[in-house]
Amino acid sequence: MKKLVFLTFLIFTSYLQASQLPMLTQCNVTLVNNTLEVSYELTDSDNQFLEVKCSIYYSKGTSTHTQVGITSLTGDIGNGVTPGPNKKVIITLANPTDLNSDLRVILSAFDNEPISIEEIVSKVNTNRMLSDLQFLQGKRNEITDKTFKDKSRLYIQEMLSPLTHFTSYESKVSTLTNINFEANIWGSDSLHLINIVDAHYDSFGQSPGADDNASGVAGVLEIGRVISEYSTRKSVRLVLFDLEESGLVGSNLYINNQLRNNDKLENVINFEMIGYYSEIDNTQDLPTGFNILFPEAYNEVLNNNRKGNFITNVGNTHSKNLLTAFQESAKNYVPGLKVISLEVPGNGTIVPDLRRSDHANFWDKGHKALMITDGANFRNKNYHTPKDSVQFLNMNFMTQVVKASLATICQLSEIQHGNTKSIEYKGSTLTKSLQSLDLAVFQTKDNLYISSTNNEEVCLLEIVDIQGHTRWIDKFTNQLTIDLNKLNIQGLCLIKLEQKKGKQIIKYIVTK
Known part of the structure; x- marks a missing residue:
């Protein structure tokens, strides 16, 4: 028996070691004699030789995301690169005048081991999300408590900045200030193809907004923490919107004014309250006409005695494939999570209650988008009240929702067993345009x-x-x-x- 236990331990330990990621650190780019010199350190505990790739893109203006021509790449690049410090890649650009442009260097390291979605979702950390919720719980509202809202903004920036390429967009809307936050985990192959995970971070009136919508913010932050360790072929973008409670203002500004040139949004997952759960009968209400539009889902809720123990996956007709992707990810990787999926006709104008969050602005612009929600006031009676606090949320349920969403994003963005870093290069002659x-x-x-x-x-x-x-x-x-x-x-x-x-x-x- 002891031999069996020891053998099992050895196999498990070997598996853990085999699944270690290569990691890029100390990444920098400098201009040296009309060439770009990229320096980095490379670690991997279980592989002697790694593959390193490097490409360059314009980062501003009408050519954003367009690949820059390269004449030569020399140094610690390609197959057979050994882990260690003081690694260097020398890049000669095809057009030397590009050295005057703002550029984005994408550096990736791969060990060519198979990727495990199960392993990735297991890294979702309930305690980290609880810590986020406990900090963000409060009146994140410019009118009722501007000081705490500003404090929450600083917290969001501190959480996102170390993970990704971070940007904030500030706009004045009448007497209010809207600040949207965006963080990009740039893809190793296709920067312009973008999969978004978003939530709004403002709260309503006097409500501390734990479920609405600190739960969504915590989910976005946790997905960022986990997925930023990996490499994805397509880009993953984390967006936190302001002034949702004032009429979807932040997402309206974002989609009309703040997208980059050549951004191509492939999919959007919008978190709108993901923490409230109940196993008690008759705790789940439904919008008027729900039985007519969604008879199968209606019967499922009734047969479950109207328990509020499921997550709702809402997409419009154009987002049908995305609806299925989330449903299948939950089934395959988080089998304990009960999901009810709703396909809304057109852009959902026939069901106004299913357009009450930022996903609706993406629908209206023709983008595929989901709203992942616990049902808001149709389940959580603390909605928009001073009682919307962390103590009433179910962290296990919320963790399952985030895991299913992470699994979905991993597949949509084509995650790889590697690590990618983006390095910003400021052109040698900068002009303000x-x-x-x-x-x-x-x-x-x-x-x-x-x-x-x-x-x-x-x-x-x-x-x-x-x-x-x-x-x-x-x-x-x-x-x-x-x-x-x-x-x-x-x-x-x-x-x-x-x-x-x-x-x-x-x-x-x-x-x-």
């Missing part, structure tokens, strides 16, 4: 808001309709509010901003 104005446009029912976080000089702003007629012209510095009744325009328009250095033109669709 109109692209740096961070121009943001947001529309409410009555007004069009245009703002810029960087502009300091007085510009001329002109709005032109699709027929070429000028509908508005005025001076502009940092912010402008336009009455839509006075603008008298609907549909596609061009917003032109003229400086001494030139013009910036963006397209925008005005809806009424």
